[in-house]
Amino acid sequence: MIVREVEEAALDWVWAHRDRFALGEDALxxxxxxxxxxxxxGELARVCASVATCTPPTxxxxIRVRDLLDFAWQQTRRGELFLLMQSLEPFATYPLEVYAAFASAGHRHTGYEASAAVVARTRGWRLTEQCPTRxxxxxxxxxxxxxxPHGRVPQALDRTWLGGLPEPWTFERAAGYALTHVVFHLTDWGRTPRGVPPDLADYLLHWLPPWLDTCLEARMWDLSCELLAVAAGLPRPPEPAVLEDAWQRVAAARHASGAIPEEGVIQEESAGSAGSAGSAGSADGADPYAFTDCYHSTLMAAFAAALTTARLRDVDHAGQGVPG
Structure with missing residues (x-):
């Protein structure tokens, strides 16, 4: 199964490079x-929490993503650092956004939640200026x-690019990342496909395939993987042929180590292919890419593959199958 191979290889790379996700002394x-x-x-925690949810315990x-999630939680001193960040930056939202990934997987810190609840009741928190998707x-x-929650989802959704059902030809990189995260938020990162309103689901079913093809053609692997995660998280996925072609192209874009670059051409001397899930680095032991150039796209490949594999178990293969 090509999707499974991409997922396994991506998580092998993440596991081999887990120390690169560790917090340093500059975290505070x-x-x-x-x-x-x-x-x-935070992205490691978010992906691992979602993959753990849609992967059978056996x-x-x-087991691997639960171990990675525990590793990430330990980096926060089991939540203590969130409380420290709350005192240093009381109106910053990113600590809560990172914490929420852990909370969704059962890792909680009551002291931080109590402190965050106090700040969340202030006018300053409610009036913080943010882009609609954020x-x-x-x-x-x-x-x-x-x-x-300091606001309601329908009203917040209406202010996003995707929520306005824009002209499809206005799609570009920034809009693409905005729409994927809107869907991630609406579906609780793939857990509840029915969280996407019917009009948005129909719109995405029609326009996601050409947008995905455009990103794949441009070798925008990171955004392509996010769009594949969206496809797997919709109430009704695109046609199997569309997804099969997309996954073949993503599989061909990965390095033998399992890493996938955010964009561009992969390293020619060790280009990946369907079914190749080599070591944690290139033939000479060196990493093929800088960590910052591939960690997110590799995480997104694992995330999209896990959602797609879960969909294989849940839909009628004859009518709405996805590539195996």
Missing amino acids: AAEGQVNRTWKPL DPLH RLGVIEAERRSGLN
């Missing part, structure tokens, strides 16, 4: 770069963390 520094500290860790991959994500993070 005022001048620290959140995108290089908390963002990778599956070896379930605001939708914060509302969902509040819900998953046991807080009272």
Whole structure:
């Protein structure tokens, strides 16, 4: 199964590079770069929480992602760092967004939740200026963390690019990432496909295939994997032929280590192919890409593949099958 092979290889790479997701001493520094500290860790937690949910407990991959999730939780000192961040940056939303990923998997810190609830009741929190997609994500993070959401999903959704059912030819990179995250928030990261309203589901069913083809043709592997995750999370997925072609192209884009670059041409000397899931690095032991150039796309490949594999178990193969 090509989808399963992509998932296994991607998680092999993540496991081999798990120390790169660890928090350093700059995690709480005022001048620290959140995108290089908390963002990778949060994305690791988010993907692992979702993959664990849609993978049977007897599956070896379930055990692996649970171990990765425990590793990530330990990096936060079992939630203690969220409480420290709350005192340092009380109106920053990213700590809650990262925490929500852990909370959705059962890792909770009551002290942080109590502190966050106090801040969330302030006008300053409710009035923080955010792009519409981010605001939708914060509302969902509040819900998953046991807080009272400061807004309603339908109203937040209406302000997003996807919620307005835009002209399909206005699709571009930024819009693509915005729409994927809108769907992730609406479906609780693939758990509830019915969370996508019928009009949005019909719109995506019609336009997702050409958008996906455009991204694959442009070698935008990261966004392509996010779109494949969207496809697997819709109430009704696109035609099997569309997904089969897309997964073949993603599989061909991966390095033998399992890593997938965010975009561009893969390393020619060790280009991956369907069924090749080599070692954690290239033939000479060196990583094929910089960590920041491939960790997110590799995580997204594992996420999309896990959702797709789960869909294989849930839909009628004859009528709505997805590639095996």
